Amino acid sequence: MRRIGHRIFEEAKRIIGIFAYLWVIFGLLILHEHIVLSRHGLSYSFYGLAFINAWILAKIMLVAESMDVRPHFRGRPLMIPILIRSCAFAALLVAGYAVEEIVLGLWRGETFAGSLPAIGGGGVSGLASAGVIMAVALIPYFTFREVGRVFGRERLRTLLLRGEGAAGLPPEKTAEKLREAVDGPGREP
Template identity: 30%
Template sequence: MEHAESGTAHGLKERAIEELKIYWIITLYLWVLLGLFTVYRRLVEAETGVIYLHYGIALIEALVIAKVVLIGKLFGFSRRFEDRALIVPVIYKSVLFGLLVMLFGVLEHLIAGWIHKQGLLGGLQEIASIGRDELVARTLMLVVAFVPFFSFCELGRVLGMKQLTAMFLSNPKAWPLREDASAHKR
């Protein structure tokens, strides 16, 4: 009996470690992406006064967005269309999570208004100050940025994440699919 409980605890620990690795991979991807948006904005608008704090804010946003992605995956509604051609779940997940992030952003502003004793109206005013166009632009940019991310995830789901990782990080001659690919070329 102790062995079974020990195995369950060990399995939970391994799963928690795996989830934490996934969380940090998502965070790193999003931090680079959001940091690039900050650089882009700085260069296009020739802003003065963009300080390193904005890059830290990009990290915080990446942490929050990564958590939204993991929560969405936990609830399982992102699994829809996984039985179709890979482009379908990739586009579905990109749009779904882009909209979820936008929704969480709106919710975040509403809660911040409530916490700062401005009420929900204060949160709505803060959202209005950002502007509808900027909110839509941020959402669209995130949806597009999610496409390569979810493409990689879907390939990992189909091929196995270890095999996909090996394909990205090892010599092509060591790829398990290498023989099959060369047979198709003949």
């Protein structure tokens, strides 16, 4: 029973972390949209969308993250899984958002075509733009996850929040560990 409680607590921490990250990203995108529209005299103030979408998409991301594909990246520089995961999850999030909008539109009585969202302003270029923005926005998240996997999550958290000495590594060892994590052991920078 204690083990199950610990697992539930760890999963809750993960989904809250994903949710918080996505909420900040979506909030910034909505704020940007508000700024752009206000320049043209249009108003936009539905900030609840960031909260709702972040929560729904965090659940999707949590399930997708549990399907571990890490063995495919073993022995490769960390940049490869970071970029591939960022792009794959961006596509997943954009698709998840589209499905959510279609379902809501159908529930409101709209036709399927009428409920298709105009992601990024509509069309293929809008969809590609939204995908690129999401992929770039996810790079810090997956960088933290991958470097945390190499260093250990607690050690990375300590390093980021309290400094090198608190993490048990002298400054030169920290830089050396980071180089090894990115370039692989024994390679010159």
